[in-house]
Amino acid sequence: MGALYDLIRTDVFAYALSKTKSKHDADDITQDTFVQIFRYAKSYVPKGKPMAWIVTIELNLIRKRFRQQERIDPFEVELEKKPDPTDLAAEVVGNAFLKELLMTLSEREREVVALRVVWGLKHREIARALGSPLATVLSQYNRAVQKLKRTVKEKQL
Amino acid sequence: LKQDLKQKIISAYESAAPNERERVVAACEATRQEPAPKKPEKARGFSLMKLVAVMSCLVLFGIGILVGHLIPAPTPDRTAQTRVFLDVNPSIVLTLDEDDRVLTCTAENDDGKEILEGLELEGVALKTSLNAIVGALHVNGYLTVDDSSMLVSVENASEKRTSEFLTEITAEVNKIFASSEIECAIIAQAVIGSKELAEKAKANGISVGKMRFLEKVVDAFEHFTSDDITSLAALSIRDLTLLYAQREDVGTDGDEIVSGSVSATVGKEEAVERVLIALGRSENEVLLNLSYVGLSTQHAFKVVNVVVLMFFGDTELSVYEVDCVTGEITAREAA
Numbered sequence: 292m293g294a295l296y297d298l299i300r301t302d303v304f305a306y307a308l309s310k311t312k313s314k315h316d317a318d319d320i321t322q323d324t325f326v327q328i329f330r331y332a333k334s335y336v337p338k339g340k341p342m343a344w345i346v347t348i349e350l351n352l353i354r355k356r357f358r359q360q361e362r363i364d365p366f367e368v369e370l371e372k373k374p375d376p377t378d379l380a381a382e383v384v385g386n387a388f389l390k391e392l393l394m395t396l397s398e399r400e401r402e403v404v405a406l407r408v409v410w411g412l413k414h415r416e417i418a419r420a421l422g423s424p425l426a427t428v429l430s431q432y433n434r435a436v437q438k439l440k441r442t443v444k445e446k447q448l
Numbered sequence: 449l450k451q452d453l454k455q456k457i458i459s460a461y462e463s464a465a466p467n468e469r470e471r472v473v474a475a476c477e478a479t480r481q482e483p484a485p486k487k488p489e490k491a492r493g494f495s496l497m498k499l500v501a502v503m504s505c506l507v508l509f510g511i512g513i514l515v516g517h518l519i520p521a522p523t524p525d526r527t528a529q530t531r532v533f534l535d536v537n538p539s540i541v542l543t544l545d546e547d548d549r550v551l552t553c554t555a556e557n558d559d560g561k562e563i564l565e566g567l568e569l570e571g572v573a574l575k576t577s578l579n580a581i582v583g584a585l586h587v588n589g590y591l592t593v594d595d596s597s598m599l600v601s602v603e604n605a606s607e608k609r610t611s612e613f614l615t616e617i618t619a620e621v622n623k624i625f626a627s628s629e630i631e632c633a634i635i636a637q638a639v640i641g642s643k644e645l646a647e648k649a650k651a652n653g654i655s656v657g658k659m660r661f662l663e664k665v666v667d668a669f670e671h672f673t674s675d676d677i678t679s680l681a682a683l684s685i686r687d688l689t690l691l692y693a694q695r696e697d698v699g700t701d702g703d704e705i706v707s708g709s710v711s712a713t714v715g716k717e718e719a720v721e722r723v724l725i726a727l728g729r730s731e732n733e734v735l736l737n738l739s740y741v742g743l744s745t746q747h748a749f750k751v752v753n754v755v756v757l758m759f760f761g762d763t764e765l766s767v768y769e770v771d772c773v774t775g776e777i778t779a780r781e782a783a
Contacts, residue, residue: 292473292477292595297468297472298771300465301458301462301465303465304461304464305461305465308464321465329476329479330476330781359623387458388456388457389463389464392457404457404462408454409457409458414749423557424557424652424654424655424681425681426557426654426683426684427537427558427653427659429537429682429683429749430559430684433684437592438589439457443453443456448456
């Protein structure tokens with residue numbers, strides 16, 4: 292489990308942070324995801340890539356956390372509530388680019404970028420995992436990239 | 449995505465991700481000690497809460513039936529005469545009554561839902577609705593330089609009325625673009641709805657309008673077959689219009705209006721020219737030129753000029769991809 296943690300901890304954390312925008316929540320979800328992987332590894336039936344299975348586990352944990360916090364289901368409605376920039380800055384201190392990424396992109400855009408860039412999933416796999424049409428995933432990804440390029444240029448990050 | 453931006457994203461997450469290997473491994477190990485979760489025991493005996501809940505449901509059910517009988521359901525006096533599909537990537541479908549007022553306005557994908565959020569267009573005139581939708585598209589970052597094409601598809605039983613709609617909608621949308629200083633191409637087409645077309649659209653997760661357009665793209669190029677529909681479905685409307693603009697027979701059907709510039713900045717001939725310049729070769733050295741416009745193998749789902757050349761004295765084909773917009777050249781492995 293230690294080796295797997297070393298290998299994919301950034302991937303799991305990136306996805307959790309992209310969904311929750313909270314480092315505290317992302318830390319907890321990352322740990323819980325590994326515990327769930329460990330717990331259910333024996334019952335895992337290989338179907339496609341194991342990464343997709345891990346995404347599913349993580350998604351369920353994030354959903355559960357949102358329910359527990361009595362927040363709006365992020366999968367149904369985009370969260371309107373924007374985090375306090377000062378809190379966010381404090382959480383990702385020393386990483387101006389990450390702060391801008393979290394602030395600039397919409398939840399779905401962050402999600403797609405994390406899965407594409409950090410996890411290395413193909414657009415098709417992301418579409419399947421999120422239950423979205425491929426064209427939508429591509430559009431969201433391209434928009435996110437354009438926004439980030441603009442931000443990097445404007446803020447000289 | 450440029451490599452440095454990709455690296456920036458990965459590094460940013462890497463630096464923020466905690467390394468709590470020992471804590472996580474310990475938490476995993478701790479689950480070994482946990483007893484298997486017990487199934488919750490069923491509550492036995494009489495439950496007052498349950499009884500109250502059941503009784504409440506019965507009372508509500510009874511009231512529902514009573515109201516249903518006393519108040520007749522309103523009979524719709526307006527029926528859908530026309531369907532208008534708007535595709536950028538957000539896909540939106542409007543159904544119109546005979547007065548061209550919106551009966552329903554629905555999103556066909558998540559991006560479409562985002563656009564329609566807060567817009568209540570039922571009963572609103574088509575022109576006003578178009579204004580609201582195009583405005584929302586623009587505000588939400590669509591119809592920009594990188595996303596500058598819109599597909600409008602109209603379905604109406606009357607061929608004449610369909611044609612009028614295409615003209616009217618194109619003119620109206622162009623007017624909105626002009627007032628908002630948006631440079632955008634529009635392809636407006638007639639659609640004859642069928643169960644088969646609807647099923648194909650559903651299978652590919654796209655609107656009926658985009659599905660019909662894909663069929664036209666496949667028909668317009670010899671190297672595409674119906675097997676390519678799934679890959680083409682992933683293309684943006686902008687890329688599809690770029691592709692469609694480079695078909696051999698550029699005449700438009702009577703059921704289609706093309707407005708604004710949809711031609712590629714860098715066409716097939718210019719792409720070949722650019723590759724020759726980059727290689728320091730001349731046209732006279734080319735033995736064979738099999739170039740075409742197609743899908744990139746270097747970038748996911750992007751339309752490019754595929755320049756395929758064989759020079760005198762060579763035994764292999766040289767294959768390059770040239771970006772239709774920027775003219776950037778990337779080499780492909782030899783075919």
